[in-house]
Amino acid sequence: MNGTRLFKRYMPKILEILQRGDITKVDEKTIPEHDILCAGFPCQAFSISGKQRGFEDSRGTLFFDVARIVKEKKPKIVFMENVKNFATHDKGHTLEVVKRTMEELGYTFYQKVLNAVDYGIPQRRERIYMVCFRNDLSIKNFTYPKPIPLSHHVEDFLLNDEKLVESLYINRPDTYFQSISDDKYSNQSIRLGIVNKGGQGERIYSTKGIAITLSAYGGGVFSKTGGYLVHGKTRKLHPRECARIMGYPDTYKICKSANQAYQQFGNSVVIDVLQFVAIEIGKVLKLTAQQDQ
Structure with missing residues (x-):
């Protein structure tokens, strides 16, 4: 299911806008009024030639x-998400352009x-x-949510039906495990071994820890x-487990x-954090509205 089908199933009204074509070519005046705008965009290099370091410096980027x-629409709230490195991309210049632009607007x-x-994830x-x-x-006085204790680990998110995951198990002679026992829980990822040379996508982790970052x-x-080591065998996660x-x-x-x-889950945002x-x-x-009364 590609992005268009996803929008058709879950957000048909948004699909109507997307079907107008490339967002860079859509006339902003034709976009419906809205209270909240949610967005994400690549952290490609922003111009460093502008003196204002604001709206004009963002030209050429999504x-x-x-x-x-x-x-054009002046929504009440703009909610944007990006990778962690966005904060330090181009020595902080990229984030500064976004900040200055929003303040300018x-x-x-x-x-x-x-x-x-x-x-909790x-x-x-x-x-x-x-x-x-x-x-x-x-x-x-907006503040971000305070952390909560982690009460679940990867093993709590695994499928119980082995038939759904049997094709994901890997049995290779170049599998190597560290001499550590897999009997302790952790709020970090626990590496147990490797396949081949242990490069990205060749590392084995415990289900008693947390998952590494899903990637597209x-x-x-x-x-x-x-x-992950599951029932004494190694496999990757099933798409449902990723979900x-x-x-x-x-x-x-x-x-x-x-x-x-x-790819879709690797590109997605964590629902719990958004909530x-x-x-x-x-x-x-609500607090601000009460104070104004």
Whole structure:
């Protein structure tokens, strides 16, 4: 299932906009009014020639298209997510351009790197979350959600039906395990061994720890998920297990192509983290409204 089919199934109204073509070519005036704009974009190099370090410096990047929509529609909240390294990309210049641009457009800018493992999900997935409030909302005290204790590990997210995962098991002569026992739980990933030379996608982890960061790309026998020791055998994660580790409920329908599913979950955001941030957004909006009464 490609992106178009996903939108058709879950967000048909958004699909209507997407079918108009490349977002860089869509007239922002034709986009429906909205209260919240959610966006993500590549951290490609932003111009360093501009003196203002704001809206004009973002030209030529996908963020410029986010900015022009914000400029036209003025949503109450702009919620953006990116990889952890976005915060330090180009020595911090890229993040500074985004911040200055949003301030120039009339928004208060907040940003913080959050790790999924700190919000109940056993996966090391650090992402920067940028929340911007329109200035007339007078939001001055927004805070990001506080971490919560981790009570689950990878083993709690595995499928019970072995028939669904039997094709994922790997039995190779060049599998090497470290001389450590797999009997302790941890809030970190626990590497137990390797396949081949132990490169990316060739490492084996314990299900009593947390998952490594799911990836949309990468090679190796355990590509995109990493390998795990399950019932004494090694395998990568099943797409449904990836969905669970990203916070998706089992009612979520996964595309039939495993490769596409792995890529989609590797590119996705962790639902639980989004929910926690959204709750804090709701709290500060409600508190500010009460103070204004």
